[in-house]
Amino acid sequence: MGACGVGLAAAASHGGDTLLLGSASMMCLAHAPVLLALYLGHQQIRTATLAGLILGLGTIVFAGDLVARHYLGSRLFPFAAPLGGNLMILGWLAIAIGAFLRAEDRR
Template sequence: MSGPSPALALIVLAAIMGAGGVILAAASAHQADASRLGPASSMLLFHASAVLATVALSERAIVNAQLAIAAAWGFVVAATLFATDLTLRQYAGHSLFPLAAPTGGTLLILSWLLLAVAAAWPRRSP
């Protein structure tokens, strides 16, 4: 028996990202000087939605599925890097690793560009 499909795994991760984004938004609203948590929350919430939309586009063969799934994985990894780094800075006083947030941001840009290529690239017949 094989494991979950990439699409199902991405949906689960998007849901976890969404939950994390709501948790960080609540923490940001209720804690003094939690300025880093707002951007972390936004990155998770926004890109959780982007992952779900990208999977849907892929499943409907509107975009090149392989490239779109790669872009969705990029969204998950990048948004997680970005949000984790900001959250650690807020609570632990240190970063995940040097340049973690900019690395996540750069990967997000590349993932969005990959999604554009997935839309422009010829799709395989279903």
């Protein structure tokens, strides 16, 4: 995902649509280290696997829709970007819940 983010940033800076490709790049680059951290910390955070799946899927759908709009001129499917965005939000909430559950376990 990080490599895709770098590639999309390069495409945006070399004549691509900076709004679409730049946004897709930003989401990929922002979530790649989070997904890596969730993988490395999955034994300490109860919701890490679920959060990673939701966050990864959301990022792929969101960025994929923006890339499809740029290169194909059409969306992946209706409301793909909003669906991907909502999945990313749910992924972050799952991370927060996992952190809260972890804090509760220490009491």
